[in-house]
Amino acid sequence: MNTSFKIIISIFCVALVVTSCSRKKDSFINRNFHALGTKYNILYNGHIALEQGRETVDNAATDNFWELLTIERMQEAEDIFLPGQSKNQDFERAEEKAIKAVQKHGMNIKGKEYNPQIDEAYLLLGEARYFDQRFIPAIEAFNYILYKYPASDKINTAKVWREKTNIRLENNELALKNLKRLLDQEELEDQDLADATAIMAQAYINIKSKDSALTQLKVAAEYTKKNREKARYNFIIGQLYNEFGQKDSANLVFDKIIDMHRKIPRPYYINAHLAKVTNFDMETGDKLEFEEYLTDIEENRENRPFLDKIYYHIAEYHRANASDSMAVVYYNKSLRTNTGDKLLKSYDYSTLGDMNFDEANYRAAGAYYDSTMTNQKLNSKPYRVIKKKRENLEDVIYYEDIAQDNDSILNLVSLSDADRLEIFTAYTNDLKAKAKEAQEKAEAAERVSTGMATTDNNKVGKSQRADPNAKNGKQNFYFYNQTTLSFGKNEFVKIWGDRELKDNWRLSSSAINKAKNQQSGAVDSLATNEELFDPEFYISKIPSDQKVIDSISKDRNFAYYQLGSIYKEKFKEYELAQDKLEKLLLNNPEERLVLPSKYNLYKIYVELGLDGKADTIKNEIISDHPDSRYAQILLNPSSEFAKDENSPERIYEALYAKFNNQEYAEVISSAEANIIKFEGDVTVPKFEILKASAKGRLFGFEDYKEGVNYIALTYPNSEEGKRAEVILREVIPLLARKEFSDNNDATHFNVLYPFEANQKDEINAFVAKLNDAVSKVAYFDLTTSIDVYDSNTTFVVVHGLKSAQGASGFAEILEENKHKIVRDFYSISSPNYEIIQRHKNLNEYLASQ
Structure with missing residues (x-):
């Protein structure tokens, strides 16, 4: 009987389980079976995956405390993913769990859902897609909850998440409208209220209404239950107060963050302190007490990961306190922390550059600005500002080098033989001491490397392995020894200077290297080992001619x-x-x-x-x-x-008009006279480039090339000189081509009528007659021009013909019709005409036809 009873009970339990698995039958057992399975199995694991993904996103995001923080700590990625692809496996797993909950445990019977956990599944689905930055699918999930589950206890949460997504899609006004209606119609729980007001603040910030954002953030900071969010919201409130100029109110908010101390992530705590440092009032504040406060922050061992920023803010305080020497020390300390904050590096370098600029130390300022630009975003507005400053320093650095070098040389020329000997004896003694020190370091390094190699050989003997770079117990490969490698680098810089890594680096022609080659280091590089330490060698290099x-x-x-x-x-x-x-x-x-x-x-x-x-x-x-x-x-x-007819500007304008009028000979002679007259004036390079262009038009390509090269070498720091360098590098190689193209490949042709350059009256009469004939040609869009070929020849040109035969035929027709235009002519394609004008090789062209 007991056995039969057990069998009956087992069959009953199995039947109960089987019937309860049905998703198409509404019963108490079915609803609770699927609800419990959904909540404590699938959604539980889904939420774990979601939190793991959020932690990954949170750790990957880098807050820029130099600017106004975003409300939510999530950095939007720029990568593009295809539909169905995911950026994060944790979010993909959370999404899979949410979909599984709907597919396996959903009880949609006659359009109504009987599993009370399915709305949670859709909420999980939307959140996973949101953090995976797939905002359109995310908003679909949230909208589905609002449409299908209006009585859900998660309806307000879904509304908040939908507006968060709208803000990510830049629908700020729509999000604000919906959130305001939500706050008017519903009484939200604390965390939902915090989330809603926080994202409203973000929308207000996005539309540049920061005063409204401040009001909402205060509510969010008060009602959020998460200390991390409370610290973040308060920090943004402090930043907004600072933007409004209310430093006392900002400091009160930063004090709230500081009081939370170990309850919040360290960056908020440290940056709250640093924000207070920035807000210190130099006029009314107690400087002695404040300096003690700075010292405490600096010496706190827990603050070591943030020393880069701490040093920078201390430097800013000393600079504001007119203690520039201390400021420089701390700016350099900030840089020596090897900070990974490129923005901080750019601030350090830029400030040091400005300080050197203010002290007229332009060479050092230029070096600091170079370092600033390497740490800025290319072509951003701050980058362009620094680049402009750096370009303005090129000329002054170049000419300061020349002035200093030549002053030094002329000073040596003016000294007596005894004074020269004294100076260079001291110089060579210093060289000897440095060489001796370097040799001792190299010998010490050799002994260390020998000892290491011996130890390695012992190990090799034990393991029967050989170092491929070791020979006879020594480690001979140069680049494996850091001491000798550093010595070699120093020697290279000493001899060659700071050379850019590029082809033909020994032939560098930059202005700075030109100046450096005039210094004593260049003389050192030419000396033998014996001459290097001989004072007479250097004295012999002093010019006497x-x-x-x-x-x-x-x-x-x-x-x-x-x-x-x-x-x-x-x-x-x-x-x-x-x-x-x-x-x-x-x-x-x-x-x-x-x-x-x-x-x-x-x-x-x-x-x-x-x-x-x-x-x-x-x-x-x-x-x-x-x-x-x-x-x-x-x-x-x-x-x-200064702007009358005798000023260089007016003379240049008049000459340029003559250039456009093809008076090239006059332009060349006048430009040469004015170059001498105004030498030293900023307009001289303009006259030079105008002269080079006129010579190119009159005498051909080689004269133009020579003129451009002269400008690039003589005026390297003027706008014209820089333009000439670009022309030499990019344009001249294209203009150098002299090969004529096949007429069959051309689509535009010209007819040339040659005249002697001094036949001006004949040219004008001929052009009038030709224009009359051309105006009667309706089937071609023909034009005429007078083009100077060289100092002896001028062409009257008909443009707009479509073939070589057509050009010749057109000229022959003009000879035969009533106009009787009878004159020698050449037909030529437009590309070939450009070549003969550029290279003055008409005879070569005629010989090739």
Whole structure:
């Protein structure tokens, strides 16, 4: 009986389980069986996967505390994924669990869902897609909950998540409208209220309504139950207060974050301290107490991972406190932490560059700006600002190098033999000491490497393995020894300077390397081992030829003039400009530099309020150079004589008009005269490039190439010089082609009528007759022109013909019709016409036909 009873009970239980698995039958057992299975199995594992994925996203995101934080710590990826692809396996697993819950445990009977956990499944599905940054599928899941489960206890949560997704899709106004309606109609629980107001704040920030965002963030920070969110919301509130200029209110909020201390992630705690450091009032604050506060932050061992930022903010305090030397120390400390924060590096380098710039140490400033740009986003606005600053320093660095080098050389020229010997004896003694120290280091490194190799050989003997780079017990491969490698690097820099890694690096032609080659390091590189330590070797390199000395002095004086102009015009550094120009006038400059230097000094004295000096030099200009345009400007300052017909700008404009009128010979001669007349003026490179273009049009490609090359070498730091370098590199190779193309490949042809250049009346009469004939041709769009070929020949050209035969036939028709235009002519394709005009090789073309 007991056995039969057990069998009956077992059959009953099996039947109960089987019937309860049905998803198409609404019963108490069915509903609870599927609900429990969904909640405690599938959704439980799905939520675990979702949290793991969120933690991964959270760890991958990097907060930029230099800017206003986003409400949600999630960095949107730029990668594009196909439908069905996932960025994160945890989110993919969470999505799979949500779908499984719907497919395996959904009880949709006659359009109604009887499993109370399915709305949770759709919510999990939407959240997984949201964090996987698939926002369109995510919003579909949230909308499905709102459509199918209006009575769900998760309906408000779904509404909040839908608006979060709308904000990610940049539908900020729609999200705000829906959230406002939600807050008006529903009384949300604490966390839902925090989430709703937080994302409203993000929408307000996105539409630049930050005062409204501040109000919503205060609510979110009060009602959220998560300490991480509370810290983040409060930090953003503090940032907004700072933007509004309310530093006291911001500090109160940052104090709230600091009071949470170990309850929150360390970055919020440290950056709250640093934000308070930034807000310190230098006028009313207790500096002694504040410096103790800074010291405590710096010396706290727990803050070591954040020393890069801490040092930077301490440096900013010292700079604001007019303690520049301490500021420099801490900026460099910040850089030496090897921080991975590129934005912080750019701030450090940029500030150090600005400090050196303010002190007129332009070479160092340029180096710091170079480092700044390597840590900025390419072509961003801050990058372009720094790049512009750096470009403005090119000229001053170049001419400062020349001035310093040539001053040093001329100083050595002026010394007695005894003084020269004393200087170079001290120099060679220093070289000997350094060489001895380097040799000792190399020998020590050799001993260390030998000992290491011996130890390695012992190990090799035990393991029967040989080091392929070891020979006879020594580790001989140069790049494996860090000491000798460092020594080699130092020697390379000493000999060659800081060379860019590129082909033909020994032939570098940059302006900086040109200047460096004039320094003693270049002399060192030419010396043998015996000469390197011999003072007489260096003394023998001091120029003694008067022509060489005069050339050096001339270059130095021109560099002084350029520096005076640059400091005055570009940087408004009037004291520096005054110093350079006054030194120039004391160094017996060329006559061409005297007058513009005096005039610039007059303008500088006026700017500096040195009225006595201004009047003296003004009288010198008027009395010594009464016919100059500078004297006329000083005598008639209100007439704007600087822009009269005698100014270089007006002369250039007139010459350019002549160039467009094909008066090339006149342009060349006038440009040459004005280059001499205005030498030292900023307009000279413009005259040079106009002259080169005119010579190219009149004499051909080789003359143009020669002129452009001269400009690139002579004026490397002017806009025209830089443009000439681009032309040499990119345009000249294209223009050099002289091969004629096949007429069968061309689609545009011309007819050329040659004249002697001095037959101007005949040319004009012929063109009038030709234009009359051309105007009657309706089936071609024909035009005519007068083109200078060279100094002896001018072409009258008919343009717009479609074939070589058509061009010849057209000319023959003109000979035969009533116009009777009878003259020698050539038919030529447009590409070949460009070549003969460029290379002046008409005879070669005619011979090839």
